[in-house]
Amino acid sequence: MTVLASALDPASPAYAANRSAMLAKLGALDAEHAAALAGGGPEYVDRHRARGKLLARERVELLLDDDTPFLELSPLAAWGSEYPVGASLVTGIGTVEGVECLITANDPTVRGGASNPWTLRKALRANEIAYANRLPVVSLVESGGADLPSQKEIFIPGGALFRDLTRLSAARIPTVAVVFGNSTAGGAYLPGMSDHTVMIRERSKVFLGGPPLVRMATGEESDDESLGGADMHARTSGLADHHALDEHDAIRQARRIVARLNHRKAHPDPGPAEPPRYDAEELLGIVPGDLRTPFDPREVIARIVDGSDFDEFKPLYGTSLVTGWARLCGYPLGVLANAQGVLFSAESQKAAQFIQLANQRDIPLLFLHNTTGYMVGRAYEQGGIVKHGAMMINAVSNSRVPHLSVLMGASYGAGHYGMCGRAYDPRFLFAWPSAKSAVMGPQQLAGVLSIVARASAAATGQPYDEEGDAALRAVVERQIEAESLPVFLSGRLYDDGVIDPRDTRTVLGMCLSAIHTAPVEGARGGFGVFRM
Incomplete structure (x- = not known):
């Protein structure tokens, strides 16, 4: 028999201690995830709802097939940085009309859904996953574009987002954009480069330059609707492939698009599987x-x-x-x-x-x-x-x-x-x-630095500061310990969650x-x- 025998004793003190330590870590992790789920906070969530709009995760939930899971990716992106946890973007894998898709959704309650450097890295990782696994991409768009104060970290590498969309399409991996609000400046290329684009009447706005920029650049006076509204793009420019009445209708149309993709898995599902014999x-x-x-x-x-x-x-x-x-x-x-x-x-x-x-x-x-x-x-x-x-x-x-x-x-x-x-x-x-992950354990790293410092002092004939050494080791151990923790590494997208x-x-x-x-x-x- 090749069934593994278990020697684990759930009644042992060691098991109880391990379980208690793990539950404490999970409690701390839940608090960090709650920060991402909170978006921009109650004030901005209430303002968004007052406009009759759905939240990012509500849009994702409506897009997914009933009673199917959503594997959220990189939920702690930007943790420990100056930007909000989650990086104003939701990404993950879910099933739409029976098709596994890579889904992204801007969170407009966080600085209007503007992209910061961690948003970019999170979006690029999502595209990488879609490309490697041939997953159709559905983008739920509502973003004011780049977070301008951090443009120096976004503009140059940010072009890869649009490059990725064209490469996905060239590889016959479908891309769908559903525009719920603004998709301006460079963000206009997201619906522009997707295979299928859905826009919502009196809600969606897609333009390279909004009215203020147009006025500054050309002196032309224009309004949002004539410049980049859903009606104009559906009737005049042809950018909108589908014209929706509201958010629910837009999501319904996105589901119908996915249903008609004729996108098939390279390998059939294996069918029911026997569960593990242990809990x-x-x-x-x-x-x-x-x-x-x-x-x-x-x-x-x-x-x-x-x-x-x-x-x-x-x-x-x-x-x-x-x-x-x-x-x-x-x-x-x-x-x-x-x-x-x-x-x-x-x-x-x-x-x-x-x-x-x-x-x-x-x-x-x-x-x-x-x-x-x-x-x-x-x-x-x-x-x-x-x-x-x-x-x-x-x-x-x-x-x-x-x-x-x-x-x-x-x-x-x-x-x-x-x-x-x-x-x-x-x-x-x-x-x-x-x-925990690092170049080595905190104690080992601090010890190596101490040995090097001692050798240097001995080589120059200088007395060694034992108190300073102890203080330095303590500082280094604390630093490496903090930088080894999964929430720190996850915040930098060194894992997917x-x-x-x-x-x-x-x-x-x-x-x-x-x-x-x-x-x-x-x-x-x-x-x-x-x-x-």
Whole structure:
């Protein structure tokens, strides 16, 4: 039998402590998500409603098929910056008329939906996901364009948004724009470059320059409607393909457009799947509050894969990395999961072989992170850890099957790279509230700086300031700890969201379904030179 046996004891003190720590982190995360959901705050939400308009997430909800989930992406974008959490944009994956779509919606309660630097990065990430997975894009538009005080960070890179739309269309990936209010200046190109555009009578306004700008540039007097209203674009310019009476009618028409796209998945849905044999609730008590304490990732695998059924690959070799085959929501999957944290030469070689096998079989890969990085020390350097770690990173870099990453615990140093961190283009990357990621752990980094400072003082014959050293180490540890936390990293879009561990199977299932809209094909050769 290949069904995983669980040794987890929910009645143990260790489990209770782990669960309590995780619930505390989830409570703090809920508060951060609430800030994004609040948009511009009660005053601006009330003003928006007083105009008879729906909120961004209400528009998304009406667009989606009844009783279907919405996988929101990057909800904490801009956290810790000078801009509001969420970056005045909602992005995510949902089902419209049976078609999985990438959906974006401006939040006009936040500075009129104006785009700041984090809005741009969030939108570009959404386009990247749509392109890689061949997901139709539906844009729910209401934005005053660029946030002008930050234009220096938006204007030059912002052109990529419109480039992406044309590339999506050229790749036969449909794009639909529904304009609920203003779409001005550069933002006018969003409906202008979409395959299908819906505009709303007396609400939608699309123009390169509004009346004040036109008056300044040409001396011409004009009004919003004649310059860029829905009636004009539907009857005169031809920009509007569909003319809606109100917001509900616009959403209805957008759904009909998607229904007529004839957009098909490259792979059929696998049908019903056997649920795991263990309760997802128990995922709360697996990861220790102190990430220096190891845990068995098989306990996680047993609670997310179909039937808790897992065929382990090389179980007796390179034992601090668990590799094996499973199915998740019916989709075949290769899993790489850190067991004891450190990656040695054997683990690196094992990973490289396993990744090659997945590419031969066209099977997506899931990386479950809990690593402090590759092992250091004289014996390990002499044993070839550099070339063996490079072998694993080579395999990850040149693998062509889709990759999914979940940061459960630590994800430090080059181990983050070898386990397909953000720089290695996973199709999706999520973190648990327990995760931490940095060049190394806070204590190790502070210790390295202390050793370097001591050596420098000794080389110059200067006395060493022990009190200053202790103070510096404390400051560095606090800084690295803060910068390692998932909410900090998520705010910078280094992941696609921080998720509740109990939702992991659902989130990964939605991602796998989206991935299979595009062909899933592994590398046919094409790996770099493996140094043996």
